[in-house]
Every structure is written in C-alpha cells, then in structure tokens.
Amino acid sequence: MSWALCRCVRVTGDARRSRVRYAFLAWFPVDECNFAVTRITALSPSDRLAALRARLAEVGVQGFIVPRSDEHLGEYVPPAGERLAWLTGFTGSAGLAIVLPDRAAVFTDGRYTLQVRQQTDPALWDCRHITEEPPAEWLKAHAQDLAIGYDPWLHAAPAIERLSVPGVHLVPLLANPLDAVWTDRPPAPMAQAVPHPLDVAGRPHADKRAEAAAALREAGEQAVVLADSHSLAWLLNIRGGDLANTPLALGFALLHADARVELFMAPAKVPAGTRAHLGNEVVVRPREELPAALDALRGKRVRIDAEATPAWFTHWLREAGAEISSGEDPCRMPRACKNPVERDGARAAHRRDAAAMARFLAWFAAEAPKGGQTEMSAAARLVEFRRAGDRFRGESFPAISGAGEHGAIVHYRVTPETDRGIAPNEVYLIDSGAQYLDGTTDITRTLWTGPDAAPATLKDRVTRVLKGHIALATARFPAGVAGPHLDALARRALWDVGLDYDHGTGHGVGSFLSVHEGPVAFSRTARIVPLREGMILSDEPGFYATGEYGIRLENLLLVVPAELPQATKPFLAFETLTLAPFDRALIEPGLLTGPERDWLDAYHARVLAEVAPQVDGATADWLRAACAPI
Template sequence: MNTHEARLDDLRKELKARGLDGFVIPISDEHMSEYVGAYAQRLEWLTGFGGSAGTAVVLTDPALVPSAAMFVDGRYTLQVREQVDGRLYAYESVPQTSPAAWLARHAPAEARIGYDAWLHGSRWAQGLEQALAARGAALVAVDGNPVDAVWHDQPVPSDAPALVHPDKYAGQSSEAKRAAVSEWLSERGLDAAVVTALDSIAWLLNIRGTDVSRTPVALSYVIARADGTAELFMAPGKVTEDVRRHLGNAVSIRPRDSFVAALRDLAGKRVAVDPERAVSAIFAELRNAGATIVEERDPTVLPKAIKNPVEQQGHRAAQARDAAAVSRFLHWLAVEAPKGGVTELSAAASLQSFREMDPLLRDLSFDTISGAGPNGASPHYRVSEETNLKLEPNSVYLVDSGGQYLDGTTDITRTVWVGPDAPGPEVKDRFTRVLKGHIALALAVFPQGTVGGQLDVLARLPLWEAGLDYAHGTGHGVGSFLSVHEGPQRIGKPAGGQAGTDQPLMPGMFLSNEPGYYKTGEYGIRIENLVLVEPRAIEGAEGEFYGFETLTHVPIERHLVDVSLLTEAELAWWNAYHARVLEIVAPQLDGPSLAWLEAQCAPL
C-alpha cells in the first residue's frame, strides 16, 4: 500500500467511526483562498495533487465503484493524471460535472455526506444539500475536519508577524479606506460587514504578511462597522507594536479564536456578508445568532481592483525592474540552454536569482511554471525532482513566473525556442496564432460597460480559425503587492458561470493578457503580459471608451514567429512594443545582455 493509498484508508476509517458515508475535500482555507498555507493543504496531503484548484470526494465504502473522485478544470487535466493515482480516484472534469452532480449519482441512498463548513461557501453547501436530498441523502457539517484527525504531522498555521504596508506604496491610508466602507454601509442601512478574504483585509488595513507562500497576507478576520471602526481578529503573537501604532485606536485587535463569539454578538444587527468569499460556517453562526444577513459583494473588492495613481506608478516601476531581471535570464538561457545542461529546476532557480538582485523583492508571486517540451503542455505545471526535464536542443520551453515587490506584483509568460536548428512550421504556426490573439487583445478598444467575457473571443479567434483552442481563461486580475490572481475582473469564456467574466472593465484595473496553445505530449505555448485598463480619447466618440496600456516589457521570442501570418497592423504592434522594451530595459543592462536585448528588439 503506497503513501496516498494508506492515507485514504485512514480517512475512510475515520469517516466510518463518525458515521459518515462520504466526505468532500477542497483546496481551501477558512478564507476561501485560492492559495493556502501549508496547514490547509489537505487535498495535496491526501491525494498528491498539487494544483491550486480542485476537489476530491471520498465515499467511505471502498467496495463502491467508483468510491472516490478528483475534480479539476481544464488547466489540470494532465497534471491530475500525473499526480493522483487513477486506481484510487476517478478523474472528473469541471464544469462538465461537479461534486454535487457526482454525489447525486454515486452516493448511497440515505447516505450522510460530511463537509467542513469552514472550507466551503454557503451557496455550494445549499447546492449539494439539494442534490443529495433528491437521493434521500443528507449533507452533514462536521465538528472538526476528519482529514486533520488522521494527518498526524500536519503543520500549524503560521505565527509570522504581520507587517505594515506604507502609504507611499498603498497610495491611500487605511483610515480613508475604512471611511469609504463606513459610507458604503450607511448608504445601505447596514451595521457591519464581515470581511474574510485575506487580500481584502490586507488592502483595507494596509497590512501584509507571510502566512501564505507567494501571497503577502496575514491570517485574520475583520468586522468593519458603519461608524468607521473595525475589529481585527488575529493571533496575538502576530501583532507587533508597529502594527498597533499603524492601526490606531479605531481598530480594536482581538484574538483570532474570538471571531466566532464576535459573530454571535452581532445578534439583531444587519450584517453584509459576501457569499463568494465567506464560508458557510459564518452564515450559520450569524443566522443562529439572530443577525439579519444581507448578501453583498465585499465592499473592498472593487476599490481594491481599481488601482489608484500611486499603485499604478508603483506597478510600472516594478514591471520595469522585473523586465530587466527576466531579460537577463532570457539572455542567460540563450547562452546556456543550447549546451544541454539546463533543466527546468535550474532554469527556475536562475530566474529567481536574477529577481533577487532587486532589494524590493519580497517573494515570487507564485511557484514558477518551468515547462520543457511535453511538460509545457500542462498549463499550471509545477516542476519537481521527479518530473524535472532537461531543455533539449530544438524544443519549446515555457516559463511563467512573477515577483512580489513592495511596489507591485508581476506575472509574465514567455515561450522560448531552444535551438540550434530553426523551429518547424507547425510550432511557428501555433505560436504566431497565439501572438495574433495576444496582439488583438492588446489593441482592443471598447465602450464603458464592456465585460471580460465579451473580449475573450479576440484572443481565441486566430486559433479557432485553425480548429484550435485552449482550456483556461485569457486574463485574470492582479493585485498591488497582493494576490497574483485577483477579482472581480476576468477575461474568459462567459460559459459555465465563471466568476468575473460579467464584471465591467474599469480604468485602473490590472489584468493579464495570456492566450495559449497546448499540444499534449509535445509542447505548450503562452504569451503573457500584464495590462492596465485606461480611458481612450476617440474623436467623435459617443460615450466613454477604454483600451489597454501594456505594462510588461520583455522581448517575445522572434524565432517562433511566422511573419507571413501577421498583418501590417500586427507587425506595427510588434515593432512598437519592442522599441518600448528597448527604451525601458536597455538602460538597466550592459555588456552581452544589452547586445542580446538589442538583437531581440530589432524590427521584424
């Protein structure tokens, strides 16, 4: 019996002892985070799956067929098969199916299916409850997570101190942000808002932390009041004197484990709770206490997404320095990879070392996706000692990476041809179609009120014309020294109810522009820059129109471009983009790296 089989067996014994017929295990924490601390990596511990989005369902009786399933979306179709034992778990694709639909088919009649109400949203729980009811089964909120009961060396939550994020980077004081939330509450006749998303708390209070790898947040909750005051719930050892002085008298600090009692104290109050960001347990506590729950989007979400001028300028500065680091890396790669000694791990380490030359770097913004050849075909591939490949001559290498700088969060993907021979016609065709989609989105002009779902087709059309597509979104929001994936804005297919595709794009929002193409078993292609939504002055325009300012300035692989497929407008974009790259990055380089940059930026 291997490690993950033994863990599954232990979990089933625990479920049986609790009188449960099944249990649902998400990647989540008490804050509905996308990226979670080590203590909350229950799904990876149980199954081996290391992606950032997925869910497992385990039925207690191993004799049932199927008795367990793993649910992932198209980003992880390959990765889940590499990391999760198909003898133990059936592979299921989202949104084609869901844990609720699967359980409605496979749960035993009158089953008791457990879930941790501190890890799931209330709407998710309601949907599963209804699906099970049709089968005569029941959804049961557990008292203590059964995975934790059998995970004997489970890490404890981080006790690292919270950090003050200075106003010179934030661009607005915490007091001003809390005043805006107070006004928002008063306008709606609400007494308080429960703020549970860690990046929302970080933004509202201008604090940061190191509790989640790659995302600078601190484990905490906030209750914001209509009078402009707030309560911060955080483990006492994490609160430094600097943080206390920074927050002032209007923010009271209480132990994190007193949060539930504080929810109960809201009896008789009208309380705003975000159903997309607050877990089911919070709704239950407020409901049982007699509070009036008003479902509203977290009032910090939109202001956080619309970056102020200081944040915008800080991001441009961070991007310029990051571009120099990535350019140095790409020059290094051009010299070293053809020699045959570079691996996915050594390439990622080299890129990190170039970024670490910047004193404002605090972390990477996510684990670097360093995919050689067939590994690049998995969009969210995570390299390990077991999967580490060499960058072979005459192959495609995809590297998606970013940095967390005090003045901005970066995210960039470049696809590189490792020579010495010229690439073949197929890979050049695919790369150029991805490039054409990227340029179409970069050049887009659209009226006020346009949503991300309406722009997605621009990036996909060149691929669609060849009968091709990609199974991930085209663009995600990005934070300001915060989450590399930030809502509510998103560019993607509107089908499937994917959050954010119906959010109007507004000036000040950061997004990624990252179409791709993936050929299973052979290679992956993605070109990603970050962009800023900005107003566009158009003579004679009837109404407000917007476009994108491209923020990322790093050469795009010219050896993979089939120039015959580009229009004059696309060629003009390419040459103007690389002229700007040279303008921004050349002053930061010298010697061979500068000569390399100049060659890469020469007009096509």
Template sequence: MLMNTHESRLDALRQELKRRGLDGFVVPICDEHMSEYVGAYAQRLPWLTGFAGSAGSAIVLTDPTRTPAAAMFTDGRYTIQVREQVDARFYAYESVPQTSHAQWLAEHMPEGAVIGYDAWLHTAHWTRSVDAAIAAKGGKLVAVEGNPIDAVWEDQPLPSPALALVHAEEFAGQSSEAKRATLAEGLTSRGLDATVVTALDSIAWLLNIRGSDVAHTPVALSYVIAHADGTADLFIAEEKVTPELRQHLGNAVSILPRDGFIAGLECLAGKRVALDPDNAVVAIAHALNHAGATVIEARDPVVLPKAIKNPVEQQGHRDAQERDGAAVSRFLHWLSLEGPKGEVTELSAAARLLEFRQECGDLRDTSFNTISGAGPHAALPHYAVTEESNLTLEPNSVFLCDSGGQYPAGTTDITRTVWIGPGEPGAEVKARFTRVLKGHIALDRVLFPKGTAGSQLDILARHALWQAGLDYAHGTGHGVGSFLGVHEGPQRIAKSGGGQPGTEQALLPGMILSNEPGYYKAGEYGIRIENLVLVVPRAIPGAEGEFYGFETLTFAPIEKRLVDTALLTEEETAWWNAYHARVNELIGPQLDGAAKTWLEEQCAPL
C-alpha cells in the same frame, strides 16, 4: 512508496469517517478564507492524494468496495497532471465544471448516505446545491466537528506565526482610515450595520497591512468586522501583532485574538450584517444566524475598490514591472546561451530565474510557483515541476516559463515561450506561435466603450487560432493585485458561461489584467504569451461616449525566432516593433555587457 503513503492516508481517513458515522466526506483545497493559495496547515488535499495543483477537490466514500469509492475533481488545466500525480486505483477522475460535487454524489453515494463537510471550507451556495442533490436520494449533508483529515494527519503543520506588517501609504496610495470611511458610507446607504470581511487580500487592502502567512500572497491570517461608523475589529493571533501595527491601525481598529472571532460574530446579535455568499464560508453564516443577526448576502465591498488601482498603485506597478522585466530579460539571455547545451533542467531554469529576480532587489516572494515547462510539459497550462517530473530542456525544442514576483510596489506575472536552439523551429510551431501572438496583439490594441465586459473581448485573443481550427482551454485574462494576489477579481477576460465568475464584470479604468492567449499540443509543446495591462481612458476624435483601452505594463522581449512574419499584418508588425522599442528603452539601461547587446538584437525591428 509515494502511492503506498497516500493509500495508507486514504485508509486512515476512511477509518475516521466510519468512526464518526459518515458515509463520505468532501475534501477541497482551500482554507477558512476561501484563498486560492493556502498555508501548509491547510494543504489537506495534497496530503491525502498527492495532487500538487492549486485548484481541485476530492470526495471520499467510506466504503472502499464501492465503484468508484473516491473521485478527484479538477478543471481543464490539470487534466494530465492529475493523472500523473493521483493514483487511478483509488480515485476516479472528474472534470469541472462538466461534473459537480452535487451531481457526483447524487449518482454514486449509497441511498440515505450521511455526507460530511467542513463548514469552514465551503460556501453557503455550495452547501445548498449539494444538500438539495443528495436529499433527493434520501441523503443528508452534515457539518463535522473538527476536520477528520486533521484528526489523522499526525504531522500537520501549525498556522504560520509570521508577523503582520504595515504596508506603507507610499505604496498603498490611500490611508486605511479613508478606505474604511468609504466602506462605512456604503454600509450606511444600504441600512447595514456591519460587514464581515473574510478574504485575506481584502483585509490586507482595507487595513494597509501585509504578511507572509501564505506562500506567494503577502497576507496575514485574520478576520475583520467592519462597522458602519468607520471602526473595525481585527481578529488576529496575538503573536503577529507588533507595536508598529498597533500604532498604524490606531484607536479606530480594535485588535482582538483570532480565536475570539466567533464571539465577535455573536456580538452582532440584532444587527444587519453583509456577508459575501461566494467568498465567505458557511460556518460564518451559521454563527451569525445563531447569534440572531440578519444576514444580508452581498458582494465583499472591498473587492471592487481593491481592483481599481489608484494613481500611486498604478505607478507602483509600472516601477515593479520595469524591475521585473530586467530580471526576466537577463534570464532569457542566460537561457539563450545555456539552453542549447542540453544541461538546463526545468528546476534549474526556475531556480536561475529566481536568482535574477533576487538580484534585482526588493523581491519579497514569487507571486506563484513558477511554471517551468520543457517540451511536452509546456502543453500543461498549469504544470508544476517536481523532482520526479523534472525534464531537461532538449536542444531544438519549446520551453514555456510563466512566472511572477511580489514587490512592495506591485505584483508581476509574465509568460514567455522560447525556442531552445541551436536549430530553427519548424513551420507548425512558428505558425501556431504567431497565431497566439496575433491574438495577444489584438487584445492589447483594442478600444472599447464603457460598460464592456471581459467576455466581450475574449474572442479577439482566440480569433486567429479559431481560423486554423485551434483553441485553448483556459481564460485569457485575470485581474492582478497590488502587492497582493496574482489572481484577483472581479474582472476577468474569458468565454462567458461555464459558471466562471467575473466574465460579465465591466472593465473599469485602474483595473489590471493579464493578456495571455495560448495554444497547447498535448504531448509535444505549449505556447503562451503573457503581459499585464492596465485599463485606461482613451480619447477618440468624434467618439460618442467614453472609451477605454489597455496600457501595457510588462516589458521583456518576445521570442523572435518563433514568429512567422508572413502571417502578420502591417499593423501587427508595427505593434511588435513599437513594443520592442519600448522594451529596449526601459530595460536596456538596466543591463550591461553581453546581456545588453543581446537585448538590442532581440528588440531590432522585424
């Protein structure tokens, strides 16, 4: 029934494309802000294909007789998931970055094809690359008037009407006025009149506002034009605006209807306007050019200061992590008792973890859909459990849980891989878990000079795995926001190359990243150990120049039963013992009874 539904939707889309004279259409999963997580109204790709991952896209050719007539594009995180959720009868599977939209269209579209795209869902960089590729085949890339999926999606949800909320300075650590003044100084120094801020988390940080328009990310649907005099225009639906918001923003921020954004862009005629080519949709560039503004391509000026947490934000993260660590520890204790009974499922485990987070107080949302993977599903790095895929946690198997919470003080993200007893794990899984652990410890302990990029540290997390001929197909660390996006740039720890942004960004004090090496044996089990870390200055006697290191922020016990102590060095064992002593110190006072006793046992020295 599910596939018949998606087949009929695909057919309806093709009929709409034919009516518009299009030979194909590109369907990304994003919104007009290029967000990672999008509101229900923008879930066009899942509606069309059934794919439930957070990153992917599709190309649909109008002629269903072509081979292939449509394709799904996903990265290595979703290789298995996309095959489970998207019908191979209708879509070919393509891997990125090995294959791009431009390459696929150049190879598979008909000669002289007219390919449609929604200019509110793609960047200028994307349009240039695709346009060049299909032009070589006599094709043409055209922006559509109104998304054709919206025309056939009969029960498409409306954008969220939730209120925009004030983010108190006690959590933000700096006023919006001060942030806007700094941004204005940067614009003036470059001879710019304004910048268009389109990323929802950048808007939230700049104006010290939050919202609930997007699952997992506390942002409000809006646009901002920030001017070189420190003023700003906020374009937001009127029903979202409260008296408290108006008072908070003051006279220097004009609050205008969201549907007046294009008119606001037209008012920039004759101005020099900065626009981020990687994060702003091409429709905005088109509107500015049409208005007669001079568009200067430049990175969103909010990105870097947002990534460098001020002292208040840093302390907020520590506080949120302690609260969250207690919830995770209670969950792990509960799982140690209930898991071996063979009655816990992936869904019930995720639900129980959410209850523990809610009980700890101040939880506003999860920071992403909990990855609750039993056995073979743990081998899918970004597995999303559904009612159809839901597995029982089998006794004597591996369970991987990657989860996080959104608290006003900070955003959390933690992964723990545990052994579901009552038996003991085998030698192979212990050895591979321990090699992942060794990589985690190496990255946690590293000291590095100022100017070091994430790509230069990535090998530390992989070295022990490489020595056994093993690896993992995802990055090692991503940036994390302050009560904002759980995935935040510009910093990243990953292999260089592959078109991945952020790997060459120097790591700076105040940046928060994840430390999450892993290993995945397809069809059997997966392993990942993730903590969040803060970049901090490190004093080294005799050092020549500035050096940095990581302060660990996440505290919850790591599965002791999966450790092969024979593979650990003395330094690694010392790290384990020191880390777990700190877990017991911070988390122990928040627990009581059997949970507290369990934690003490888990934190006993190796």
C-alpha cells in the same frame, strides 16, 4: 506535545434537544480536542484514504467533501491547509475531492487535467473535469441516499448549494474528520503582520475604512464580515508572511458602519509597531473571541459576501439573531481598481522586472543550444536575476518551468523528481512572476532552444497565439464591457483553424498581493463584472499539444481611458505593463497583418528604449537584436 486544529462546541437551548452551534477554529493539544485522534505515522496514499473512511464511519456519515481551500477560501493556502494535497497527492491550486465508501474522485479544471492524473493513484481516485462532469452530477450518480459530510469552514454557502442534489444528504460536521487522521499536520502560520508603507499603498487605511463604512451605512447595514485576508491587507495597509508567495497575514475582521474594525488574528502576529500603525479604531482580538463578537451583532443587519465567506459565519449569525444582508465585500472592487500611486508602482515594478527578464532571456539564448540546463536550474537563475532588483520580496508564484512535453501541463510545477534537461531544438515555456513592494508581476514567454530553425507548424501555432494576444492588448471597448465579452478576441486566430485552449485568457492581479485577484477575468465562465479604470489583468492565450509542447504568451495590462475623439460615450483601453521581447525564432511574420506587425515592432521598440539603459552591455546588445523590427 502535538497540536491539532479543533472546534470548540457550544450547546444552546433545551439540553434534551442538544441543539449544537458551530464554533471557532483554535489550536489545542490533541488530548484536549473534542475528537479522538487516530495516531498513524507515515501513511501511504491508500492508508490515508482508508483512515479517512474509518473516521467517517465513526462520525456517522458515508462520504466527505475535501476542497482545495482553507477557511479563508483563497486560492493559496499554508501547509496546514493543504488537505486536498495530503489526501490525494494532487498539488494544483484548484480542485475538490469526494470520498465515498467504495469510490473516490478528484475534480479539477482544464489547467490541471494532465497533472492530476500524474499525481494521483488511479486505483484510488477517479479524475474528473470539473466543468464537463460537475461534482454535483457525480454525487447524484454515486451517492444516492448517502449522508455526505462537509466542513462549513471550508465552503462558501453557495458552493454547498451548487453541490446539493436530490437524494444526497449534505451534512455539516462539527469537526473536520480529515484533520483527525492527519497527525503530522504542520502548525498554523504565525508570521507577523507589518505596515504597508503609504508611499506604495497610496491611501491611508483610515480613508479606506471610512469609504467602506459609508457604503455600509448607505445600504442600511451595521457591519460586514471580512473573511478574505486580501481585504484585510488592502483595508488596513498591512502585509504578512503566512503564505509562501502572497504577502498575507491570515485572519478575519468585522468592519462596522462607524469605520471601527475588529481584527481577529493571533495577538502575537501583531507587533507593537503594527498596532501603532493600526491606531485606536482597529482592535486586535484573538480568534477565539470571534463567536462572541458575532453574538454581539444580534438584531443588527450584517453584510455577508456569500461567495467569499465560509458558510459557518452565515449559520452562526442567523443563530445569534442577526439579519443577513447579501452583498459584495466592500473592499473587493476598490482593491481591484488601483489608485494612481499603485498604478505608478506597478509600472516601476514592471520596469525592474523587465531588466531581470532581459538578463534571463539573454542568458538563456546563449545557454539553451548548448544543453546542460534543466527546468529547475533555469527557474533558479531567473530568481537570481530578480533578486538583484530593488524592492524584490520574492516570487509571486512558483515558476512554471516546462520543457518539451512538460510545457503542455498548463500549471506544471517542476520537482526534483520531474526535473528534466532542457534539450536543444525544443520548446521551453517559462511562466513566472515576482512580488515587489510596489507591485506584482506575472509574465510568460515561450522560447525555442535552437540552434536549428523551429518547425513551420510550431511557428504557425505560436504566431496564432501571438495574434490573439495582440487582439486583446489592442482592444478598445465601451465602459460596461466585462472580461467574458473580450475573451473570444484572444481565441479567434486559433478558432480559425479549429484550435483552442482549455483555460481562461486572463486574471486580475493585485498590488503586492495575490497574482490572481478578482473579481474580473478574461474567461467565458467568469462573472460579468465590468472592467474599470485601474484594474490590472493578464493577457495569456495559449495552445498545448499533449505530450509535445506548450505555448503561452503573457503580459499584464492596465485598464486606462481610451483616447477616441469621436467616441459618444466613455471608452476604455489597455496599457501594456510587461516589457520583454517575444521570441522571433517562433514567429511567422507572414501570418501577421500589417497592424499586428506595427504593434509588435512598436512594442519591441518600447522594450528596447525602457530596458536597455538598465542592463549591462552584453544584455543590451542581445536586446537590440531581439527587439529589431520583425
């Protein structure tokens, strides 16, 4: 028997008016779903698009919007949530597709403009830059007087508002029409939720629940919807295995003002040991009971973080008679501001990761000039080095291992079909990270394979990227400054010669959670969220020569108080967590200022002092040469 993701439908009010309310997600045998399934196997890309269009005609709409996200609106989704990839072939972590009767488009940001064109069929899909030609403008130009369907479980309400334009009718659908034609869809993930130990979490979940509940009471709210599984993980000190690289147990929750939590997750995913860890104030309920739990909030004031919650919740709560209060997920900012135990865990995790990186870089320096390695073999060797480290739990994302022209694809993901040899005398970019029980890492290094000297123009570009990296890493700034205010520091040296890069300079990072964590980022387009002590962000400026090479240099930074005796108000600074040398073969010392050279020499001296004692003699010898004063 096959299974599909269906929506149960409840009808309220006068039967003649048939007022329908959206209901919940559940897995049922396909013959019990409330839609007909077109049984098609081994669909080609064109067949998939045709099958979806046929289904849209059956449900009475002329178009459909397919986001990258699943019902938790996260960046990473399980195989069952890979709707965008199934339909279009595009596998990037951010994007959106719109299907109309006679045309279709895929929208993505600057990280994926090359990848999306390589992975989609130009006869079927127009590829658009999501900021230069926003989806709303495309709809306005091509979908006038059309009914365009969307799945309210897969979009936040503000996202739908941003897509709303005059003359285009956006229609929430009771059942996702794409699910109706994706007949070989993988099952929902069922990994178990496990306790996250207190010696790495730093705070008992009872204290976290009490703090968040106090914030609700102060705001006059009786409950908050938590749709972000990262919030469940942090709030309840649990982790899981529902996603490949992010240790989440997917689910929803209601946090009440008395600190009780209703956790909506398949009971089979919550074993006895985890239930004992959660205690009596956390009740586990199957997700089928979510609508009834929302109905019980009639007359109560319920917080919704609109950007982080599917539109379905807002609709249901309003129909139930609850008062919607707009506010931020109360777990989001405390999760971003790591507590002292989490900060120490991040430092320890990065020291262990540094040993693995040193072994890898020493190995690569010896092997690359010989040839014989490929993008996949190099990435696999790095995983081997990391796996030998204590508390390693896996990669924090699939490594971006790009040689030559592949490095110019910002979020390139090597596959057996694209895997290419790493040749002598070219640029190799390796962006990778690891999940350790006590911290999450993310590092990018750009390497010259040798044996000949790197071209002068290439060294100029790499050094300008390094100058930007140093400018951000050494910044000191008053409390209240946000990531968008600092983004330009990392671009200045490139801007001086008319160059730039089409992605943000950095993102937040979790504590044994997602390698991409909000609400802060170094980006011109990011929200204005002041940086606070305990936040961890990446510092990763870059430069990309399409068809030739890519450059990116990334360390993680911890926000700490600045030591400025003359400061008249609180200032903040950054502590660099990542410990790995930059490739001297790609640095032009003459382009560095005296303070920049001093920073680089001091950083390399620290790398040597902290990492050399952890590695074998041969690696330590290589490290001494790699970390010598510039």
